[in-house]
Amino acid sequence: MTATQIVTVPAAEPISTAExxxxxxxxxxxDNTLIDSLVVAARQKVEHDTWRALxxxxxxxxxxxxxxxxxxxxxxxxxPLASVTTVKYTDADGSTVTxxxxxxYYVDTASEPGRIQLQDGEVWPADELRPANGVEVRFVxxxxxxxxxxxxxxxxxxxxxxxxxxxxxxxISEVSxxxxxxxxxxxxxxxxxxxVR
Numbered sequence: 001m002t003a004t005q006i007v008t009v010p011a012a013e014p015i016s017t018a019e020x021x022x023x024x025x026x027x028x029x030x031d032n033t034l035i036d037s038l039v040v041a042a043r044q045k046v047e048h049d050t051w052r053a054l055x056x057x058x059x060x061x062x063x064x065x066x067x068x069x070x071x072x073x074x075x076x077x078x079x080p081l082a083s084v085t086t087v088k089y090t091d092a093d094g095s096t097v098t099x100x101x102x103x104x105y106y107v108d109t110a111s112e113p114g115r116i117q118l119q120d121g122e123v124w125p126a127d128e129l130r131p132a133n134g135v136e137v138r139f140v141x142x143x144x145x146x147x148x149x150x151x152x153x154x155x156x157x158x159x160x161x162x163x164x165x166x167x168x169x170x171x172i173s174e175v176s177x178x179x180x181x182x183x184x185x186x187x188x189x190x191x192x193x194x195x196v197r
Contacts, residue, residue, distance in 0.1 A: 010055035056142035066124035081114025
């Protein structure tokens with residue numbers, strides 16, 4: 001089993017309140033709080049659907065065990081991977097937490113998904129680990145600042161914010177009931193990441 005938990009949230013959203021309001025053609029300030037909440041929700045949905053981090057953020061990734069083979073990497077579940085801060089493991093009785101020497105592995109940030117691969121001649125620790133979440137990887141992911149996020153991913157946020165602002169619940173058209181516009185799915189698939197679940 002694996003699990004992820006956010007440690008440090010993005011310092012800013014990929015699109016600002018002003019940018020969202022311009023897209024919505026809203027000039028008054030009455031809905032600023034609503035619009036801000038829609039931007040956050042839209043960013044979270046885009047990140048969930050694509051398994052990406054947009055603006056830089058820090059995550060913990062938990063695994064029950066290390067890979068069985070020394071040649072098998074730990075695959076990090078959010079792209080783009082910027083860096084790995086630590087790899088730690090907890091012994092069976094939970095009394096000792098050990099940090100894996102960073103010299104024993106290298107971090108592949110070029111691949112998607114990113115991965116942690118052992119250096120030649122190294123092996124993953126063979127210690128008996130606690131039954132659940134015995135391995136903890138802290139990593140940083142994201143494109144950088146808001147201005148570094150690809151425009152297509154920002155467009156996904158605009159599509160959701162626009163749809164949700166105009167339709168406060170599922171909307172009924174002549175053909176179907178839709179929670180999000182079809183253009184969202186068409187654009188999202190090009191950024192859909194390989195998910196570690």
